[in-house]
Amino acid sequence: MDFQPTQEQRDLRAGVRELLARRYGREVLRAAVDGPVGGSGPAGGAAGGPAGGPAGAVVDRGLWRELGEAGFFALRLPEAAGGVGLGLAEAVLVFEEAGRALLPGPLVATHLAAGTVPGAAQGTAVVTAFDLGGALVTHLGEADAVLGSAVPPAALLRTGEPVRSADPLTPLHRVPPPVDAAGADAEGRAQGRAEARAEGRTQGRATAYGDEGALLTAALQLGSALRTLELAVRHAKEREQFGQPIGAFQAVKHLCAGMLVRAEVARTAVYAAAVTADPGEIAGAKLLADGAAVSNARDCLQVHGGMGFTWEADVHLHLKRAWLRAEQWRTAGEAEEALAADLLATAGP
Structure with a gap:
């Protein structure tokens, strides 16, 4: 049995990579980082958001619509419903490319909402989710809807407060926990959260989308891990010390080899x-992809040496995004619990 991507899948991945390279290359990434949201950097404070959006915005609505037209969000919708009619395998490939490019925005939530929120499939709506557990929401100020919540983003913004994010391109807000459409009272919500915790779930992630969200986030992490591997190898070939590339030194070789192993295991x-x-396999994939993204970014910093820690280098952006994604949809602790439960169920009495 051949588990290699088909030619059609490779073409799909290549097409997404070409689109993102054309519309969200390094220059655009750096402009976003050094703009209002990334204003802690040396060049912060530019007026307005991407594509003329509101100040502080990081979601480029023009690119979002272009992704929608390319089928990024409607990839798994049936053709009869206006979708592309593909599956999780294809979705993982395109999300891997988005992770490689460090494309910001609630990509996973919007993709998952394609069949339920008007405009999500076409990329004319930005949908976020309670995917960080507790009461944290990403990109709330730019969202048109919140997945699984009857409360509109504007109402959540009025009762919430901004929270400083490690990732300069992922704004966070702390808001009251989601309420169901019937408007459950505080006691009922507290009881529901207690029951969810007892069942090993986290508030906001205990939805029908949990496994799919975890897998697509793992694909984003995989793309980042592969990209930092590329950055490290390229720098090791170009940077010279003592008359030879630093990649000739055993310590650097070991770092790059370790990065390759982590990325390929996560990819598998x-x-x-x-x-x-x-x-169970999704939980394991998320666990491995989170570890690969974080550890590869750290090792890439080591390969780059002192310059890797500077604001001008891109490596720290991968590390910060990897830290945040490791808390989305399924944390390491939740993945380990899911794997343990799966192993116990498989083992039987």
């Missing part, structure tokens, strides 16, 4: 989970 796990859609 993510691709396998995309084919099987097994909850």
Whole structure:
């Protein structure tokens, strides 16, 4: 049995990479980082958001619509419903490319909302979610809807407060926990949260979208891990010390080799989970992809040396985004609990 991507899948991945390289290359990324949201950097404080959006915005609405037209968000909708009619395997490939490009925005939530929120499939609506657990929401100020919540973003903004984010391109807000459409009272909400915790779930992630959200986030992490591997290898070939490239030194070779192993193991796990859609394999894929993204970014910093820690280098952006994604949809602790439960169920009495 051949588990390699088909030619059609490779073409799809190449098309998404070409689109993102044309519309969200390094120059655009750096402009966004050094703009209002990334204003802590040396060049912060530019007026207005991407594509003429509001100040502080990081979602480029023009690119968002272009992604919608390309089928990014409607990829798994049936053709009869105006979608592309593909599956999780193809979605993982395109999300891997988005992670490689460090494309900001609630990509996973908007993709998952394609069949339920008007405009999500076409990219004319930005949809966020309670995917960080507790009461934290990303990109709330730019969102048109919140996945699984009857409360509009504007109402949540009025009762919430901004929270400083490690990632300069992922704004955070702390808001009251989501309320169901019937408007459950405080006691009922507290009881519901207690029951959710007892079942090993986290508020906001205990939804029908949990496994799919975790897998697509793992694909984003995989793309970042592969990109930092590329950055490290390229720098190791170009940077010279003592008359030779630093990649000739054993310590640097070991760092790059470790990065390759982590990325390829994560790739195998993510691709396998995309084919099987097994909850246990998805939990393992998320765990491995989170570890690969964070550890590869750290090792890439080491390969770059002192310059890797500067604001001008892109490596720290991958590390900060990897930290945040590791808390989205399924944390390491939640993935470990899911894997343990799966192993116990498989083992039987």
